[in-house]
Amino acid sequence: MVVDPDGAVFLVRSDNVEVGVHWMPPGGGLDRGESPLAAARRELREETGWTDIPIDTLLCTWEHDFTWHGTPVRQSEHIYLTRGPHRGPLGDVSEAHRLDRILGWRWWTPQELGDSAADPLWPPTLPQLLTEVRAAWADGRPGIAPVDLGYLPNPPRRG
Secondary structure (H helix, E strand, C coil): CEECCCCCEEEEEEEECCCEEEEECCCCCCCCCCCHHHHHHHHHHHHHCCCCCCCCEEEEEEEEEEEECCEEEEEEEEEEEEECCCCCCCCCCHHHHHHCCEEEEEEECHHHHHCCCCCCECCCCHHHHHHHHHHHHHCCCCCCCCEEEEECCCCCCCC
């Protein structure tokens, strides 16, 4: 999860069988033998083209169900937190977006997330997590202790 200097968060808009269209940080599954941190770095590069943003702070873990290319999956997510510049994807990331059913991207300000996105958020507790992170940064702390959100059921599919 990339947060810009003003506190906005970069999210991609994706489509999924269970939930439908939703917003989430860039990310995806592990390749064989890959650690969650290595996967987070790779997925950020594949989905944004960004290679200059260091990732090392675990924000949260959570589990949820979804379907990936026709196969039902219970996924254990590790979401890492980093700061980065306010910019769009670099280079041609269209193939990764096509494969991952990414429909678009945007930066969300704290106010916009607080007002609730029109589409569901993954994880659903994203606004609360970011509020805690911003408070920690305002106090000079690097972030919050990693949070285990446990299993979170998906909201009903929209549209």
